[in-house]
Amino acid sequence: MSQLTRKDCQTKILDAAEAAFADGGYSGASMRDIVRVAGVNLATVYYHFGSKNGLMEAVLKRRLGPLRLEHLEILREFEREAKGAPLTVEKILEAMLLPPLRLVKAPLAKRQAVTRLIGRIVTEPDAQTQAILRTQRSEVRAAFLQALRSSLPKISAADLQWRMEFVWGALAFILCNPRTIQLQTRGACNPVDAAKVLSEMIGFFAAGFRAPAVHMRAATA
Amino acid sequence: MSQLTRKDCQTKILDAAEAAFADGGYSGASMRDIVRVAGVNLATVYYHFGSKNGLMEAVLKRRLGPLRLEHLEILREFEREAKGAPLTVEKILEAMLLPPLRLVKAPLAKRQAVTRLIGRIVTEPDAQTQAILRTQRSEVRAAFLQALRSSLPKISAADLQWRMEFVWGALAFILCNPRTIQLQTRGACNPVDAAKVLSEMIGFFAAGFRAPAVHMRAATA
DNA sequence: GTCTATAAGGAGATAGAC
DNA sequence: GTCTATCTCCTTATAGAC
Numbered sequence A, B: 001m002s003q004l005t006r007k008d009c010q011t012k013i014l015d016a017a018e019a020a021f022a023d024g025g026y027s028g029a030s031m032r033d034i035v036r037v038a039g040v041n042l043a044t045v046y047y048h049f050g051s052k053n054g055l056m057e058a059v060l061k062r063r064l065g066p067l068r069l070e071h072l073e074i075l076r077e078f079e080r081e082a083k084g085a086p087l088t089v090e091k092i093l094e095a096m097l098l099p100p101l102r103l104v105k106a107p108l109a110k111r112q113a114v115t116r117l118i119g120r121i122v123t124e125p126d127a128q129t130q131a132i133l134r135t136q137r138s139e140v141r142a143a144f145l146q147a148l149r150s151s152l153p154k155i156s157a158a159d160l161q162w163r164m165e166f167v168w169g170a171l172a173f174i175l176c177n178p179r180t181i182q183l184q185t186r187g188a189c190n191p192v193d194a195a196k197v198l199s200e201m202i203g204f205f206a207a208g209f210r211a212p213a214v215h216m217r218a219a220t221a
Numbered sequence C: 001g002t003c004t005a006t007a008a009g010g011a012g013a014t015a016g017a018c
Numbered sequence D: 001g002t003c004t005a006t007c008t009c010c011t012t013a014t015a016g017a018c
Helices: A006-028 A031-038 A042-049 A052-082 A089-103 A108-121 A127-151 A157-176 A178-184 A194-210 B006-028 B031-038 B042-049 B052-082 B089-103 B108-121 B127-151 B157-176 B178-184 B194-210
Strands: none
Touching (some): A006 A052, A031 A042, A042 A052, A052 A127, A089 A108, A089 A127, A089 A194, A127 A157, A127 B178, A157 A194, B006 B031, B031 B042, B052 B089, B052 B108, B089 B108, B089 B157, B108 B157, B108 B178, B127 B157
16 A cells, blocks of 8 residues: 555545445444455554544545535525525525435446435434534535525425425435335336436425425424 | 243344344344343344344334235225225325324334334345335335326326335435434424324425426336 | 353454564 | 554354253
8 A cells, every 4th residue: 555645545445434334334334344345454444544433434524524515505606696586496406406416426336335325324323423414414404494494484494394304305215225216116217317316306396395384383493 | 031922022022123223223233232122042033033134024024014004005995985086195195104104103112113113224225125125115106106196197107206205215214313303403393293294294295296297208117 | 942152253443563 | 654463352143951
């Protein structure tokens, strides 16, 4: 490994770890599998990341950090274009969906790992993983909630939050096991076709968001 | 354990295994943790279930079997009530959501395990787990797809399948980490309130299903 | 059918040479 | 910074007494 720079070495480890965590979850991935794929020595990982937990944290932050920035950036950009007018639900949905769906276009080898990792970690009940996820995502959630409130002032904040959860949930599900969805629908749905997923989701969920709220009480939360 | 019947003993093991698999996934659960919670000897599990894989299979089938029957039964019942007329999308959604949401009402201790297990296994990419899931669920998917086609003849089968995936995905997400959702929404959304989840989801997704399809081509799949 | 004891190997992590 | 070797513990699974 002496011909690799420090950063290259870390990248190789993170790539291998990402794939391993996506495949087997935290417990299912072993450090020895990871170093074999990365082509580095076991002790190197501990030198760079301290522990398996530290490695998991680095893997998550490498993806969630940029994703968070992209989400905030695309929302700001759409709001600039709208010149002070509230965004349409379609635009808000596009801003929610585009950054994660862009990951689907990553080079073939890494594509599945990235998207499946995201789909998988939302279901990991491990306290530390959930804490990372919460801190990395809460700002994004708040920004989108605010955009939705401006766009749909008649719907209560609680209802909007429910509906936003449904969108994140459906998205995670689609990203997580694309192959299973393809098999179960006998090829009718191909989650790797990002443009198709985008248009299907926007059409479907925009109508949902516009549905009258279940009860119109003003929300406090 | 000699004072327990064979079935009671298996039930205790399955309950403990269900909770362990829900918490840590397949790899994260250890046989030793499971027998400690179940209060049985390690060898007993191997006697009854053969292997860790066999135990996982038994855990899944104990829940997915009845769930499958309930889904098919409630759909048939609604169709009987409709006397040959196509079901409304609201009724179809109710039939999709009620059986899983009924699990939320299970005794407190088991509640979280059951629902989180279901949320979790859909993201386990392990081939065997996915195979069990597919065979257990394909019949249910087909039945609901047919009901949707009758109800919404103008929407292509491919679009209906996409939309059905969105519903299953959102449901799995809600069931999987209720606590995280409660924290992230600062208490605005409480996934344990099954009646609330039901009305929110029906209102939201019924409008989505009725949205005009992205393109109206006749579907072959 | 249920137990004890143990096999056989994999796990995370580290010490210390270079 | 990178390697080898190893420590210690835990894993699934089974053999065999009772």
